Amino acid sequence: MEVCIPLIPGRGNKIINKADSMDIRKPTLFIDERIARDNIRIMAAKAARLRVQFRPHFKTHQSVEVGKWFLQAGVTAITVSSVTMARAFADAGWNDITIAFPLNIKETEEVCALAARIKLNVLFDSPEQAAALAKVLKQPAGFFIKVDTGYHRAGVLPGDRETMEAILSVAAAGPLEFRGFLTHAGQTYMAGSPEAVLQVSHKSRALLAGLKEAYSGRSPGLMTSVGDTPSCSMGEDFSGADEIRPGNFVYYDLMQLRLGSCRFGQIAAAVICPVVSVYPSRNQALIYGGAVHLSKESLMQPDGSKIFGLAVPITGDRWSFPEGEDYMVSLSQEHGLMRTVSGWAASLRPGDLVAVIPVHSCLAADLLKDTFTSLVQ
Amino acid sequence: MEVCIPLIPGRGNKIINKADSMDIRKPTLFIDERIARDNIRIMAAKAARLRVQFRPHFKTHQSVEVGKWFLQAGVTAITVSSVTMARAFADAGWNDITIAFPLNIKETEEVCALAARIKLNVLFDSPEQAAALAKVLKQPAGFFIKVDTGYHRAGVLPGDRETMEAILSVAAAGPLEFRGFLTHAGQTYMAGSPEAVLQVSHKSRALLAGLKEAYSGRSPGLMTSVGDTPSCSMGEDFSGADEIRPGNFVYYDLMQLRLGSCRFGQIAAAVICPVVSVYPSRNQALIYGGAVHLSKESLMQPDGSKIFGLAVPITGDRWSFPEGEDYMVSLSQEHGLMRTVSGWAASLRPGDLVAVIPVHSCLAADLLKDTFTSLVQ
Numbered sequence: 198m199e200v201c202i203p204l205i206p207g208r209g210n211k212i213i214n215k216a217d218s219m220d221i222r223k224p225t226l227f228i229d230e231r232i233a234r235d236n237i238r239i240m241a242a243k244a245a246r247l248r249v250q251f252r253p254h255f256k257t258h259q260s261v262e263v264g265k266w267f268l269q270a271g272v273t274a275i276t277v278s279s280v281t282m283a284r285a286f287a288d289a290g291w292n293d294i295t296i297a298f299p300l301n302i303k304e305t306e307e308v309c310a311l312a313a314r315i316k317l318n319v320l321f322d323s324p325e326q327a328a329a330l331a332k333v334l335k336q337p338a339g340f341f342i343k344v345d346t347g348y349h350r351a352g353v354l355p356g357d358r359e360t361m362e363a364i365l366s367v368a369a370a371g372p373l374e375f376r377g378f379l380t381h382a383g384q385t386y387m388a389g390s391p392e393a394v395l396q397v398s399h400k401s402r403a404l405l406a407g408l409k410e411a412y413s414g415r416s417p418g419l420m421t422s423v424g425d426t427p428s429c430s431m432g433e434d435f436s437g438a439d440e441i442r443p444g445n446f447v448y449y450d451l452m453q454l455r456l457g458s459c460r461f462g463q464i465a466a467a468v469i470c471p472v473v474s475v476y477p478s479r480n481q482a483l484i485y486g487g488a489v490h491l492s493k494e495s496l497m498q499p500d501g502s503k504i505f506g507l508a509v510p511i512t513g514d515r516w517s518f519p520e521g522e523d524y525m526v527s528l529s530q531e532h533g534l535m536r537t538v539s540g541w542a543a544s545l546r547p548g549d550l551v552a553v554i555p556v557h558s559c560l561a562a563d564l565l566k567d568t569f570t571s572l573v574q
Numbered sequence: 575m576e577v578c579i580p581l582i583p584g585r586g587n588k589i590i591n592k593a594d595s596m597d598i599r600k601p602t603l604f605i606d607e608r609i610a611r612d613n614i615r616i617m618a619a620k621a622a623r624l625r626v627q628f629r630p631h632f633k634t635h636q637s638v639e640v641g642k643w644f645l646q647a648g649v650t651a652i653t654v655s656s657v658t659m660a661r662a663f664a665d666a667g668w669n670d671i672t673i674a675f676p677l678n679i680k681e682t683e684e685v686c687a688l689a690a691r692i693k694l695n696v697l698f699d700s701p702e703q704a705a706a707l708a709k710v711l712k713q714p715a716g717f718f719i720k721v722d723t724g725y726h727r728a729g730v731l732p733g734d735r736e737t738m739e740a741i742l743s744v745a746a747a748g749p750l751e752f753r754g755f756l757t758h759a760g761q762t763y764m765a766g767s768p769e770a771v772l773q774v775s776h777k778s779r780a781l782l783a784g785l786k787e788a789y790s791g792r793s794p795g796l797m798t799s800v801g802d803t804p805s806c807s808m809g810e811d812f813s814g815a816d817e818i819r820p821g822n823f824v825y826y827d828l829m830q831l832r833l834g835s836c837r838f839g840q841i842a843a844a845v846i847c848p849v850v851s852v853y854p855s856r857n858q859a860l861i862y863g864g865a866v867h868l869s870k871e872s873l874m875q876p877d878g879s880k881i882f883g884l885a886v887p888i889t890g891d892r893w894s895f896p897e898g899e900d901y902m903v904s905l906s907q908e909h910g911l912m913r914t915v916s917g918w919a920a921s922l923r924p925g926d927l928v929a930v931i932p933v934h935s936c937l938a939a940d941l942l943k944d945t946f947t948s949l950v951q
Contacts, residue, residue, distance in 0.1 A: 221680070222678070222680040222681050222684075223656075223657075223658065223678075223680075223681070256907055256908070278907060278908045278909075279600075279862075279908050280600075281600065298850070298862075298908060298909060299850050299851045299860065300850070301599070301600075301848050301850050301862050302848070302850075302924050302925035303598070303599040303600075303848040303862075303925060303927075304599050304600070304848075307599075322851050323851050323852070323924055325923065325924045325925070326850075326851070326924055329924075329925065349856065350860070350904065350906065350909070350911060351850075351851060351860050351909065383906070471678050471679070471680040471681075473675070473676050473677070473678050473679075473703075473728075474676045474699050474700045474703070474728060475700070478731075479726065483676065483727070483728050485656075485675075485678050485680075488869065488871070488937055489937065489940050492865065492869070492870055493869055493870040493871045493872075493937070494865070494870045495870075527727065529727065529760070530633055530655060530936055530937065530940070531633070531655045531656050531675060532655075532675060532727070532728065534727055546702065547679050547700055547702045547703055547706075548679035548680060548702070548706065550680075559907055560865055560866065560870070560907065563866050563907070564941075
């Protein structure tokens with residue numbers, strides 16, 4: 198009984214010209230194709246300019262259709278966060294894939310099947326993972342050692358050479374090729390300022406570069422691979438990194454806007470929601486759009502309250518800049534409450550549509566993958 | 575482009591006898607059928623004993639299979655939270671359905687189609703909703719006025735007779751039958767104690783009963799309908815209510831456990847997750863199970879930290895009571911970090927399986943509806 202990620206080309210991926218001529222009745226994910234393609238183009242150009250390989254993370258969009266936008270921008274190698282995702286994109290023709298998640302020993306069989314079809318890289322942060330795969334792998338696959346450069350989620354600590362040696366030793370028992378060191382500096386998401394983001398980025402690259410140097414004597418050609426959208430968006434220096442794997446940047450979201458990774462005009466994803474009821478006496482409106490559409494990811498406001506999205510107007514065929522602080526202030530399973538502080542929001546009536554900019558576009562896109570529609574400009 | 579809720583009988587609904595003989599490789603939702611049926615039986619018996627009608631909310635499980643467990647317990651009328659959900663259960667044979675969400679004017683066409691097939695009740699908290707439906711409705715349908723009894727999400731304030739009169743007036747233009755007053759006292763979820771829950775419950779029932787009395791002169795046979803699992807689980811007095819609509823109780827979860835709505839042994843839903851890596855030096859382990867499996871719903875600990883679930887052992891064909899405070903402390907999209915404080919947790923190795931009790935079973939069940947497996951005892 199697998200977790201299925203439907204990535205069926207064409208399904209839910211209708212290209213629409215005019216949002217206002219569409220019959221939107223339920224929460225629907227809209228992607229502004231022009232903005233998304235622009236985001237891809239800018240990041241690909243940055244990678245080329247700063248001479249790092251570009252291996253974007255496809256977990257944000259999980260869409261074969263959007264994947265083509267990357268292909269058309271010259272991308273040939275991608276990152277995913279699960280074996281299921283890897284298989285779906287392999288089925289769609291992608292043949293150079295890194296699964297940026299330490300190997301799940303329960304999935305070695307599927308990993309072997311993938312390695313037989315495509316150029317596959319896996320991650321290890323434990324010798325047991327390497328041993329389990331080396332035992333059954335028939336076709337060659339690459340592997341990175343995942344390094345914890347401060348996020349303390351997954352990875353081997355940079356000073357833990359014992360574990361790294363153990364991984365390399367057991368991996369040698371199978372057709373596994375050591376590619377290098379990979380990290381995800383997710384702590385940039387907790388950084389208080391762009392300066393802090395860049396410091397985190399610099400430090401993690403330096404740690405990886407040190408490891409590469411320490412091991413390149415016996416393994417020439419090793420690479421260092423770094424992650425995250427905040428670092429890749431804000432930085433102009435990737436020294437120490439050979440590859441970048443940002444994912445969220447294709448859509449961006451409120452979280453990235455707040456961090457300073459993007460301008461509002463670079464946000465490419467919004468959830469179009471019907472207005473169900475309005476409550477002028479408390480400056481709120483109820484929309485059809487809740488936790489199962491936006492996710493429960495929230496941002497904290499200075500006053501300690503949480504917000505779950507930002508409602509903005511729809512004009513013509515796309516959404517507009519915010520009119521005011523018309524935040525989503527609470528979410529139930531299917532509904533959400535928005536503040537109606539701006540003049541636009543205060544004039545909303547039942548039956549109107551609003552566009553909600555999500556806090557976390559990866560999660561909203563995952564929840565609404567069956568409704569995905571892109572706007573062509 | 576609709577949001578589709580796959581409720582395909584049989585799909586993902588395989589009855590399994592032994593969890594340890596199953597080949598679990600990815601995050602999978604497990605429902606303990608015996609416990610769930612017990613929860614249903616107990617609540618149905620309570621409703622009968624306290625002489626209220628039982629109209630359980632199906633948004634928690636969204637499953638045709640689990641719906642049959644309710645049918646077999648004598649349930650004939652149900653509640654849902656969207657038109658899509660109503661249609662899916664009407665297709666499955668349920669013919670007495672209340673959509674407990676103020677009418678979305680954008681969906682009047684589908685509502686009319688439903689009214690032609692089944693006994694349907696809708697909700698209004700605004701005259702515009704009533705007018706929009708009255709204009710197009712051909713077959714009779716019932717409606718409740720949604721009342722805000724303190725949750726301040728949706729609904730008309732109890733003293734706002736002007737809005738209620740306006741709703742009744744415009745509804746009279748169509749084949750709409752006034753059923754009564756409905757509320758969801760969701761503020762019980764923020765109650766600090768069982769006593770506080772019961773006070774909230776008492777107050778909201780009293781408010782509805784007052785409205786029923788005020789209107790029963792001109793509309794005999796009106797009902798009052800109340801919600802929520804905490805009230806319905808903890809209370810033994812439903813005076814003032816004619817109908818109860820709890821939903822979460824069929825599975826319960828960590829949130830309900832913390833509120834005091836249930837014992838641990840009444841929790842019927844867990845997400846089985848593979849252990850990917852262990853980090854003994856920080857008493858943590860990485861599991862394959864993240865925001866797209868559990869949701870980002872969290873509970874706050876006394877120290878201000880958040881938890882996203884509780885990992886417990888699997889023994890034989892089901893999960894066990896917790897060994898210790900082995901909480902999920904952070905979630906990314908696909909992965910989660912658990913604390914390994916108990917002896918059991920500290921002995922976990924990559925490739926083991928853990929059962930994660932979710933914070934909010936409704937959201938986990940929605941995310942994992944394609945993986946649902948129930949355990950038969």
